[in-house]
Amino acid sequence: MTQQTFRLPASGQHPSLFVRRQPLAGAPAVLYVHGATFPSALSVGFDFGGGSWLDDFNARGFDAWAFDFAGFGESGRYAAMAEPADRHPPLCRAPEASDQVAAVLALMRRETGRPRASLVAHSWGSMPAARATIAEPEGVDRLVLFAPIARRTTGAAPANLPAWTDVTTDAQHARFVEDVPKGHPPVLVAFDRWAPAYLASDPDAAGRSPLAVRIPNGPRADNADAWAGRLAWNPAKLTRPLAIVRGAWDSLCADSDAALLLAEARSTPQRHDRKLEAGTHLMHLETGRRVLYEAVGRALKGDLP
Numbered sequence: 001m002t003q004q005t006f007r008l009p010a011s012g013q014h015p016s017l018f019v020r021r022q023p024l025a026g027a028p029a030v031l032y033v034h035g036a037t038f039p040s041a042l043s044v045g046f047d048f049g050g051g052s053w054l055d056d057f058n059a060r061g062f063d064a065w066a067f068d069f070a071g072f073g074e075s076g077r078y079a080a081m082a083e084p085a086d087r088h089p090p091l092c093r094a095p096e097a098s099d100q101v102a103a104v105l106a107l108m109r110r111e112t113g114r115p116r117a118s119l120v121a122h123s124w125g126s127m128p129a130a131r132a133t134i135a136e137p138e139g140v141d142r143l144v145l146f147a148p149i150a151r152r153t154t155g156a157a158p159a160n161l162p163a164w165t166d167v168t169t170d171a172q173h174a175r176f177v178e179d180v181p182k183g184h185p186p187v188l189v190a191f192d193r194w195a196p197a198y199l200a201s202d203p204d205a206a207g208r209s210p211l212a213v214r215i216p217n218g219p220r221a222d223n224a225d226a227w228a229g230r231l232a233w234n235p236a237k238l239t240r241p242l243a244i245v246r247g248a249w250d251s252l253c254a255d256s257d258a259a260l261l262l263a264e265a266r267s268t269p270q271r272h273d274r275k276l277e278a279g280t281h282l283m284h285l286e287t288g289r290r291v292l293y294e295a296v297g298r299a300l301k302g303d304l305p
Contacts, residue, residue, distance in 0.1 A: 003054075006111075008103055013096050015076025019104055020045065021111070022054040022064040028141070029112050030057055030300060032066040033101060035123035036219030037167055039073025040066035042198055043122065043284060048190045053284060053293060060297040063112060067104045069097055069128075071164070071216035073201050078163075081214055085162035091216035094124075094232035098131035105132065105139050118142040118300050123252065123281065124149055124219040127232040134237045142241045144299045146292070147250050147281045150257035155227030161220060166212035169195040179249045179280040187278065187286040194285070235264035242271045243299035245292065247279025272304045 006019040020040060032044040032053070044053040044066045057064035068075040071092050080088040101119075108117050118141045121129035126148035133140045173195070176188050199205045202213040222232050242265050246253045258273045265271050274295050279288045298304065 006107060008107060010076055014070040014100055015078060017067055017070060017100055017103065018074035019065065019067040019107060022058055024058050024061065024063045027061050027063040029063040029065060029108050029114055029117040031104060031108065031117050031119050033119060033121035033125035033129040034069065035125045036223065037172065037215055038198060039068040039201055041073055042194065042201060046194065046197070048285060048289060056293040056297070062300065065104070065108055069100055078216065080163045085164050088163035090161045090218040090221040091163050092218035094127040094131060094222045097128035097218065098135065101128050101132040102136060109139065115139065116141040118144065120144045120146060120296055121148070122146045122284070124223055127222055130233040130238060133240055134233065137239050140240050142243070142300060142302070143238070144243045144245060144296055146296060147246045147253040148244060148261060149223050149226050149252065150261050151229055151231035152227045152257070153229045155224065157224045157228040161217050163217060164214050165217050165220070166208060166214050168210050168212045169198060172198065176282050176285060179251050181249065187280070187288065189285065189287055235261055236266060238265045239267050241302065242268045243304065244273045245295045245299060246275055247281065247283040247288070248275050248277050249279060250281045252281045270302070272299070274299070
């Protein structure tokens with residue numbers, strides 16, 4: 001379908017932001033918030049076969065929006081990403097990233113004339129999305145967290161993470177398949193098309209050896225802090241309806257993680273956890289993605305089992 005694109009100018013805190021919209025006139029709006037290592041074009045905007053997740057949002061009656069966090073995809077790069085990584089602290093931490101979500105929500109209100117939109121956030125993206133929802137609850141209808149990162153007490157935060165890191169397609173593939181049970185047929189799809197598109201999302205990737213995409217390390221630092229007991233948002237302050245959707249094989253959002261988030265989100269008017277069979281942390285890239293689309297679509301409409 002035809003897409004509209006926008007570019008929000010750089011602020012004092014972050015570079016310019018690239019925003020995409022797959023419009024459906026007069027429909028309620030939904031904003032997809034991507035995770036820690038790849039932008040919207042490689043997640044909600046990528047056609048893994050039979051249409052993208054944006055197409056599915058439209059088919060379910062939503063005006064579909066997405067954006068790239070600063071340092072990712074088609075958004076601007078931090079100046080520090082052109083300097084040695086150890087000269088600066090991790091870039092794009094959750095507090096700043098939540099301001100980026102808020103800026104996109106403000107753009108959506110201007111363009112649609114609607115006071116509220118729903119958020120669908122993946123993995124680390126749950127942190128800035130939740131912070132933005134808590135800061136401006138009147139601007140959010142529902143918050144749907146796909147495979148969110150939760151607070152744990154078993155990890156130790158790594159010290160002195162650098163500003164950025166380079167990620168190869170081999171590293172991505174290894175991460176994407178690591179939670180699939182041994183002996184189970186592969187569930188990852190279209191990686192032969194996804195991998196070159198991922199490298200193309202960074203104009204400087206071709207000049208690196210090995211070929212790699214440079215991404216901000218703030219999400220990695222936020223995840224590590226969460227696993228050391230310091231989550232970047234307080235679920236107790238959330239006052240909008242909350243749904244968690246996750247794959248049964250997801251080691252980064254296990255039963256205990258979802259249970260803790262729901263238990264702490266005691267001020268929400270509605271909360272629910274849905275675990276889907278045969279899916280990992282990257283279920284939107286897998287054979288079960290249509291089951292994920294259905295579960296998220298139902299959650300967005302408040303139609304929870």
